[in-house]
Structure formats: structure tokens, C-alpha cells
Amino acid sequence: MRVHARRIHSLNGSQPNIHDGPVIYWMSREQRVQDNWGLLYARELAGATQPLVVCFAMSPSFMCASFRQYDFMLKGLKEVADNLEKFSIPFTLRIGAPDCEIVRLANDIRAGVVVTDFDPLRNVQGWQKSAAGELKVPLIEVDGRNIVPARIVSDKQEYAARTIRPKIHRLLFEYLEEFPKLIPQSVSLPEIATPDWNGAYRAVNVDRSILPVELASGENAAHKTLASFLKSRLKNYAEKSNDPNGESTSVLSPYIQFGQLSAQRIALDVAATGAGESQDKFLEQLIVRRELSDNFCLYNSDYDSLNGAPDWAVATLDDHMDDKRSYTYTLEDFDRAETHSHLWNGAQNQMRKTGYMHGYMRMYWAKKILEWSISPEQALKTVITLNDRYQLDGRSPNGYVGSLWSVAGLHDRPWKKRPVYGAIRYMNERGCRRKFKVDEYISRWI
Ligand SMILES: Cc1cc2nc3c(=O)[nH]c(=O)nc-3n(C[C@H](O)[C@H](O)[C@H](O)COP(=O)(O)OP(=O)(O)OC[C@H]3O[C@@H](n4cnc5c(N)ncnc54)[C@H](O)[C@@H]3O)c2cc1C
Structure with missing residues (x-):
């Protein structure tokens, strides 16, 4: 298997059978084509005989998100759809309650399995739980966010960075691996609606007074930002990352948050630079501190109170x-x-x-x-x-x-x-x- 078996977790107890029908990748937290374990696993299940379809089910409002964040997300998703086309993988955008939309799509195309992203936050877990109960086929979660999968690194809320750090470091060599390539597909595809991007913008039902920002969205922009960080800012990270005037941090957090860039890709590229103290300090933030946050939200449902x-x-x-x-x-x-x-x-x-x-x-x-x-x-x-x-x-x-x-x-x-x-x-x-x-x-x- 090309995707580590311990990244994979069935949300309704059923296991996939590769001959059972089309595969849906319910893209959610990981909104990218490159370096995406969930997409790779879904492609692996589809193999040479079953079609793979990618679906993003957009809720018209989401927590406190404003128009700024929806705009950033929709621009990134448009790029995802274009990039998937190069692999002959169709992308569909559904608007409505995500759990209902995914169940409807799975029934429409008689899917054999649905694969989705790990997410520790309660509203997404609520959608996944509801879909897991309604779907007649397996719903499989893949942790494409944490380098060491959150369910594996620890089975409880960690006390502090010092308690999770040795657990992560013990397993890092096993999980910090290069990604396999996504393989284009060449099977006949089910009929699915192509995205209506203007309709999606119209459907967004949030505070529109908070306007989009200049930062370019999407995988391409994320990789450019990473390249410029590696080239000119990483070397100053140890000395200057606490200076809000000096441009020495990566400014990658928006891309990580929308899943437009994999933290594992960042870690692999940073580790290859040999940037000494700056490299170590940056990887501590990117891996230990960030994965500690997923650990907390996964095991403490009062994460925002x-x-x-x-x-x-x-x-x-x-x-x-x-x-x-x-x-x-x-x-x-x-x-x-x-x-x-x-x-x-x-x-x-x-x-x-x-x-x-x-x-x-x-x-x-x-x-x-x-x-x-x-x-x-x-x-x-x-x-x-x-x-x-x-x-x-x-x-x-x-x-x-x-x-x-x-x-x-x-x-x-x-x-x-x-x-x-x-x-x-x-x-x-x-x-x-x-x-x-x-x-x-x-x-x-x-
Ligand atoms: C009050 C408060 C609110 C915050 N809100 C957010 C938030 O909404 N989203 C968010 O991603 N981060 C948040 N952070 C953590 C941190 O400040 C940001 O991740 C970081 O400033 C993002 O900028 P950067 O990408 O240039 O960071 P860099 O210094 O370049 O770090 C690289 C990456 O490491 C991770 N990271 C860095 N610092 C931390 C940290 N302290 N804890 C966990 N992960 C870290 C992030 O993924 C970050 O993108 C918050 C911190 C505080 C104190």
C-alpha cells in the first residue's frame, strides 16, 4: 500500500472493497491536488477499474467565516478543479449541508466507498458522523494534515509540547516520507455536474463587509510562498521570527489552514536545506506546536471555552x-x-x-x-x-x-x-x- 495504513480510519466500521463501484474523495480540509494523502488513497482504491470523483460540499455559512475566507477558499478550489482535469479526475462542487450532499452524490453515482479528510473540529466531525450513519458504503478518514497522524501519536489529550514532542519524534522517521505521484485515470466516468463558480459566490451567506485580501490563493501561490521562504527568509528564522517588522516568518499559515499546502511538503523541503538552528526552530513550530493543536481539539471537545x-x-x-x-x-x-x-x-x-x-x-x-x-x-x-x-x-x-x-x-x-x-x-x-x-x-x- 502506498498510503501508510495507520493514516486510515473507518468512520462507520466498514472496510472498502475495491471492486464495489466508483470512489468519491470528499475533499474537505485538504484542498489541494499535490501531496494529499486522502486523494492518493482514494486514487489507490479506484485503481485501474473504478472511476474516482472528487467532491467539495460547501456549506453556505461556516462558523464565523466571512466573505474574505470564502473568497480565498473558492479561488483555491477553482485551481484544484483545473489541476484535477490534468489527471482526468472530475471535480464537482455541491452547495448545501455537506453530509446530505455527499450522501446524495454517493447514491446518485452508486459509489462503492467515500474517502474524506481528518478534522478534529466538532462541526466537521458532526457532518462526518451524520454521513457515516446515512451512507450505505464505507466512509474512510485519512489524516492528511498531521505528519504523524493525530490518532496515532497519542490516544489522549497531551499536557504540553514537552509531552507530545518525544512521541512525535519517535514516529517521525516512519511518517516523514516523500509522497508518491498521483496517477492520471483512464476509465469511463459517471455523469456529474461541473462546478458553477458564480452560483457558489452567490450562495455564500456570510458577512460580506469583510472583504477579500490581496494575498494570492491556491496551490501555485502556496508553493511560490514556500520557495521564497526557503530562499530568503528561513535562514533568519531563529534570530528574527519574533520581530513583527522583520519579514522572517513563512506566512504559510493561510495556505496550511485551507489545505492548499501540505505541512509534510514544507517539512521535507525545510529539512533538505540544512538551515541549522533556524531549521530546528521552524520545524518545532510547524510540527510539534501545530500537531499539539490538533491533539487538543481531537481529545477536548471544550477546545473553544x-x-x-x-x-x-x-x-x-x-x-x-x-x-x-x-x-x-x-x-x-x-x-x-x-x-x-x-x-x-x-x-x-x-x-x-x-x-x-x-x-x-x-x-x-x-x-x-x-x-x-x-x-x-x-x-x-x-x-x-x-x-x-x-x-x-x-x-x-x-x-x-x-x-x-x-x-x-x-x-x-x-x-x-x-x-x-x-x-x-x-x-x-x-x-x-x-x-x-x-x-x-x-x-x-x-
Ligand atoms: C492568540 C493566538 C491566535 C492564533 N491563531 C492562529 C490561527 O488562527 N491559525 C493559525 O494557524 N495559527 C494561529 N496562531 C499560532 C501562530 O501565531 C500562527 O500559526 C503563526 O503566527 C502563523 O504565521 P506564519 O505562518 O508566518 O508562522 P511561522 O512562524 O512561519 O510558522 C510556520 C507554521 O508553524 C505553525 N505554527 C507556528 N507557530 C505556531 C503556534 N504557536 N502554535 C501552533 N502552530 C504554530 C503554523 O502552522 C505556521 O504557519 C495563534 C497564536 C495566538 C497566540
């Missing part, structure tokens, strides 16, 4: 609930970047305008929301709402974990006690001034 925070953090936040706040703002104040702090407003503006905020600023930004909100619950809600509304990479395990890390000590430890924060790690503008040229950042974004 204070109920998901460690007990010590909840207790310390409770103890400091009544501390006097120097400033308090509402979600709307924060959203409009109307706080007293130019640095905070600058970070908010960077996110609103570009759909991306530098990682160091995300920590400062979220911690100040904790300090300037009437309660930790309110703070967490504000952080998650704004992150999901504006960031292209929002609505992701990394987003929920980053929010809980900042506001409620997830994967962290107790620090020296302070007002409002209790023992939650503190950050302030003075600390930022020691790290980077704060005024330069402010003048860029205000």
Missing part, C-alpha cells in the same frame, strides 16, 4: 475575577481598534486589513484583551470571535489553542502572580519594546 483550560488556570483567573481593570472594552471597541494603545490598535489593523497578524503580536494582542475585558470568559470570546472573523488562518485548532494559551494558560505553566492575570503569563508593551521597534510597527499599521 474556558472549560477546556487547565484547572490551575481556571482557579487563578477566578481568584482575580474582581481585580480592578485599568481599561475595559467591548467586543465592538476591540473590533474597531478603538483602545488607548497604538500598539494594540496597530495589531488589530494588521489583521483587519491583511487577514494575517504576526505570531508575536497575536500573543500580545490576546493577552491585552484578557487584561481589558470585564471577565476571562468575555476575553476568550472576543479573542476567538475576532480571530475567526478576520484571520485567513482562523477557525482552526491553532487558533483555539493560541487563544486558550494566551488567555487561560493552556499548554503553559503558572507564572508570577499579577492583577487580573493571576498566574497566567503576562506580556506588556515594555517587553515588546525590548524585542523590536514598536514605533516602526505602529507607524506601519496606524
